[in-house]
Amino acid sequence: xxxxxxxxxxxxxxxxxxxxxxxxxxxxxxxxxxxxxxxxxxxxxxxxxxxxxxxxxxxxxxxxxxxxxxxxxxxxxxxxxxxxxxxxxxxxxxxxxxxxxxxxxxxxxxxxxxxxxxxxxxxxxxxxxxxxxxxxxxxxxxxxxxxxxxxxxxxxxxxxxxxxxxxxxxxxxxxxxxxxxxxxxxxxxxxxxxxxxxxxxxxxxxxxxxxxxxxxxxxxxxxxxxxxxxxxxxxxxxxxxxxxxxxxxxx
Amino acid sequence: xxxxxxxxxxxxxxxxxxxxxxxxxxxxxxxxxxxxxxxxxxxxxxxxxxxxxxxxxxxxxxxxxxxxxxxxxxxxxxxxxxxxxxxxxxxxxxxxxxxxxxxxxxxxxxxxxxxxxxxxxxxxxxxxxxxxxxxxxxxxxxxxxxxxxxxxxxxxxxxxxxxxxxxxxxxxxxxxxxxxxxxxxxxxxxxxxxxxxxxxxxxxxxxxxxxxxxxxxxxxxxxxxxxxxxxxxxxxxxxxxxxxxx
Ligand SMILES: Nc1ncnc2c1ncn2[C@@H]1O[C@H](COP(=O)(O)OP(=O)(O)OP(=O)(O)O)[C@@H](O)[C@H]1O
Ligand SMILES: [Mg+2]
Numbered sequence: 169x170x171x172x173x174x175x176x177x178x179x180x181x182x183x184x185x186x187x188x189x190x191x192x193x194x195x196x197x198x199x200x201x202x203x204x205x206x207x208x209x210x211x212x213x214x215x216x217x218x219x220x221x222x223x224x225x226x227x228x229x230x231x232x233x234x235x236x237x238x239x240x241x242x243x244x245x246x247x248x249x250x251x252x253x254x255x256x257x258x259x260x261x262x263x264x265x266x267x268x269x270x271x272x273x274x275x276x277x278x279x280x281x282x283x284x285x286x287x288x289x290x291x292x293x294x295x296x297x298x299x300x301x302x303x304x305x306x307x308x309x310x311x312x313x314x315x316x317x318x319x320x321x322x323x324x325x326x327x328x329x330x331x332x333x334x335x336x337x338x339x340x341x342x343x344x345x346x347x348x349x350x351x352x353x354x355x356x357x358x359x360x361x362x363x364x365x366x367x368x369x370x371x372x373x374x375x376x377x378x379x380x381x382x383x384x385x386x387x388x389x390x391x392x393x394x395x396x397x398x399x400x401x402x403x404x405x406x407x408x409x410x411x412x413x414x415x416x417x418x419x
Numbered sequence: 420x421x422x423x424x425x426x427x428x429x430x431x432x433x434x435x436x437x438x439x440x441x442x443x444x445x446x447x448x449x450x451x452x453x454x455x456x457x458x459x460x461x462x463x464x465x466x467x468x469x470x471x472x473x474x475x476x477x478x479x480x481x482x483x484x485x486x487x488x489x490x491x492x493x494x495x496x497x498x499x500x501x502x503x504x505x506x507x508x509x510x511x512x513x514x515x516x517x518x519x520x521x522x523x524x525x526x527x528x529x530x531x532x533x534x535x536x537x538x539x540x541x542x543x544x545x546x547x548x549x550x551x552x553x554x555x556x557x558x559x560x561x562x563x564x565x566x567x568x569x570x571x572x573x574x575x576x577x578x579x580x581x582x583x584x585x586x587x588x589x590x591x592x593x594x595x596x597x598x599x600x601x602x603x604x605x606x607x608x609x610x611x612x613x614x615x616x617x618x619x620x621x622x623x624x625x626x627x628x629x630x631x632x633x634x635x636x637x638x639x640x641x642x643x644x645x646x647x648x649x650x651x652x653x654x655x656x657x658x659x660x661x662x663x664x665x
Contacts, residue, residue, distance in 0.1 A: 216542050245544035256535035270543050273443065329542075 169194050170215065170327065170359060175224035177210055184210050185221065188385045190378040195357040197350050197373045199364055202380035203405060208363040209253065211380065212331055215361065216250055217241065228327070246274045249320030251330040253363075255312040257304040257319070264300040267291060267319045274323050290318040294348060310341040314348070321352060328353070328360040334369065342366060346373050365405075367412060370394060379405065433626050436548040437556070447554060454558035462519050462566055469515055470570035473507055474499070474577030482587035495588045496578075496596020501605065503574045509609045510657050512570045513616040516563060517649045521624035524555055525645040528628030529638045537629070552625040556618065563617035564610055571609075608664050615660060616653050623649040 170192040177185040184207050192198040200208050213219040215226055217233060226233045228244060236244065249270075257266050267287045271278065278286075291297050294314040304312060313333055320328060330349060334342035350373045353360040364370065370377065374391035379402050387399045394406065395416075407413050441447040481498045528551055531537050540547040575597060582593045627645035631637050 213538075218538050218541060242544040245542060248542060250539065250542045252535045252539060254534055256539040258531075258536055258539075259534075272446070273543060273545055276443075 169229060170361070171227040172211075172215070173225045173227060175211070175214055175221045175226065177207075177214055177219060177221045184383050185214070186383045187224065188380070188383075189224075190385055190388060191376075192359055192361050193376055194359045195353065196375040197353050197360045197362060198376040198378070199362050199370060199374045200378050200380060201364055201370055201374075201405070202386075203365060206380045207383045208365075208380060209331055212329055212361065212363055216248060216329055217245070246323065247326040249323065249325035249328045251313065251316045251320050251328075251333050253331040253335070255304070255316040257312060257315055259304045262301050262303055263291070263296065263307070263315050263318075266304070266315060267322050270319060270322050286322065290322050291315075293321070293352070294318045310337050310345070313337065313345055317345075317348060317352075321356075324356065325358060328358045330360070330362045332363050332365075334364070334366060339368065342368065343372070349373060350375075367406060367409070370406070381405075429630065430623075430626050433548060433629065434622060436546060437552045437622070437625075439546060439549050441549060441553060442546070446550075450554035451558055454554050455562050458520055458523075458558055458562045459565065461523070462516060462562075463569070465519060466512055466515065466566050466570050467573045469512065470508065470573035471577035471580075473511065474503060474574030475581040477502060477507065477574075478578035478581045478593075479585065479587060492588055492592035493596035493599060496593040497599060498596070499578050499593075500575065500597045503578075504571055504605050504609050508567050508571045508574055509612040509616070510653070512567055513563070513613065513620070513653055514650055516566070516617075517620050517624075517646055517653065520559060520563075521620045521646055521649050522642050524621060524624040525628040525642045526638065528552070528625050529631045529641050532629060532631045533634055533638055548629065552622075552629070555625060556621040559617045559621040560614060563620075564613045567609065567613045608660075611664065612657065612660055615656055619652050619656065620649050623652060 172188055172190045172192075175185055175188045176183060188211060200211060202208050210219060214221045215233075220234060225235070231240075231244070233241070233244060257263075258269065261269065264287055267290050268283060271283050271286060275283070288297065288300075291300065294317050296311060296314055296318060299307065299311060299315070304315070307315060317330075317333070320330075328349075333349060334345045337345065346369050349360060349362060352358065362369070362373070371391050371394065374394060377387075377389050377391065377394055378385065379387040379389075379399075381401045387397060387402045389397060394402070397403065407416055478495065478499050481502075482495045485494055485498075528537075531551065537547045537551070540550060579590070579593060579597075582588060582590050624645040627641045627648070631641050
C-alpha cells in the first residue's frame with residue numbers, strides 16, 4: 169500500500185501539486201485521472217522519487233520513501249517497475265536486451281538461463297515473443313508500450329507505475345493494454361498506479377480512482393461510482409466528450 | 420555572474436555523482452570498449468586528414484618565412500617539429516575533437532534525457548550519471564592521447580612529403596631538423612595538455628547533455644553550448660598549462 173500524505177510540489181513560484189493526499193491499494197489498479205497539465209506525471213514522479221516534493225510524505229507500507237537512506241531507497245526501487253509516457257526504451261538495445269537490462273542490473277545471482285527464461289516469459293506475457301531481436305525504432309507505438317510493460321515487470325515488481333500507458337493508441341489496442349495491466353496486477357498481486365485521461369480505462373480498470381484538478385485532490389472513488397457522482401468538476405471531466413454526453417442523456 | 424557560478428557548482432556536483440564506483444564492472448568494461456571503439460574509429464580519418472594538411476601547410480609557411488642564407492637549413496624541420504608537437508596537434512586537434520567527440524557525447528546523453536531513458540535508469544535504482552558518463556570519460560582519456568600521437572606522426576609525415584614534392588628545403592636538412600635537439604619534455608607537455616583537454620571535452624559535453632530539460636530544441640541548444648564552453652575552457656587551460664609547464 170502506498171499512502172500519499174499532504175504532498176506539495178513547487179516549480180519555482182508555481183505550486184503544481186497542492187497538499188495531495190490519497191491511498192493506492194495493494195493488488196489493485198489505482199488510477200490517477202485528470203486533465204492534461206493537472207499534475208499527474210508530476211505526482212507519479214514524486215511517488216517514484218524522480219522529483220522531490222517540498223512538503224508532505226510518500227509512505228510505502230509505512231516507510232517514508234524520500235527520507236530513507238540511500239541503500240534502503242535502492243532496495244525499495246528494485247521493487248518498482250515503471251512504464252513511461254513515451255515508453256523510454258533504451259534505443260541502443262534490442263527488445264530482448266531491454267527486458268534483460270533490469271534483471272542484469274538488479275538480480276545479480278541469477279544464471280544466464282534463468283535470466284533468459286524470465287525475459288522470454290515477460291515478452292510472451294505481453295505478446296511480443298517474435299520481436300526479440302528488433303530495436304525500439306522498429307516497433308509501432310503499441311508494441312513499444314507493451315515492450316515497456318515487459319521491462320517494467322521483468323524483476324517481479326511489488327509496485328508498477330504506468331504513465332498514460334495507452335495514450336496515442338487506437339481504442340482496440342488501448343483496451344488490450346488495459347486488459348494486460350489489470351491481469352498482471354491480479355496475477356502477481358501488484359500495487360499498480362496508472363495515470364490516464366482515457367474514459368474507457370476509467371470505467372474498465374478503475375478499481376480505485378483519484379481525480380486531480382489543477383493540482384488539487386478533487387475526488388476519490390472507483391469505477392462503480394465514478395459515473396454517478398455529483399462532483400461538478402469530475403462530471404465536467406468524465407462527460408466532456410459528445411459520445412459520453414449522449415450515453416448519459418440516454419440512460 | 421551568479422548564474423555562471425551556479426552552473427560551475429552544478430558541474431562539480433555532477434562530477435561527484437559520475438565518479439562513484441561502478442556497480443557492475445562487467446557492464447562498465449563492456450561500455451568502455453564500445454566507447455573506445457566508437458570514438459577512436461569515428462575520429463581517426465578526420466584527425467589524420469587534418470594532421471597531414473596541417474603539417475604540410477606549416478612546413479611551406481616556415482620554409483618561406485626563413486628563406487635566408489644565414490639561417491641554418493635544418494631550422495625548418497626543427498621549427499615544424501616543435502610547433503606540431505607542442506601546440507598544433509594537442510590544441511588544434513583537441514578543438515577538432517570537441518566538435519567531433521563532444522557533440523556526439525552531448526547528443527547521445529541529451530537524447531536519452533529527453534526521451535526519459537535516464538529517468539528509467541534512475542527508477543531502476545541505477546546511478547545514471549556514473550553508468551552513462553564514466554565509460555565515456557575514461558574512454559576519451561585513453562583514446563584522445565592515442566589520436567594526438569597519431570596526428571603528430573601524420574603531421575610530420577605530411578611535412579616530409581611536402582618537402583619531397585615541393586623541394587622548399589632539402590629532404591636531408593628537413594629530417595636533420597626533425598631529429599635534432601629533441602626534448603622528451605615537449606612530449607610530456609603535449610600529452611599533459613591532451614589529457615586535460617580530453618577530460619574537459621568529455622565531462623563538459625556530458626554535463627550539458629545530462630542537464631537538458633525539454634525536447635529536441637533544447638538538445639540542439641545544449642549541443643552548441645557544450646561545444647562553445649568546452650572550446651573556451653580548452654583554450655583557457657592551454658594558457659594556464661603553458662604558463663605552469665614552460
Ligand atoms: N520540470 C518542470 N518545470 C516546470 N513546470 C513543470 C515541470 N514539469 C511539469 N511542470 C508543470 O506542471 C504541471 C503539471 O504537469 P504534468 O506533466 O504533471 O501534467 P499531466 O497531468 O501529466 O499532463 P498530461 O496528461 O498532458 O501528461 C504543468 O502545468 C506543467 O507546466
Ligand atoms: Mg503526463
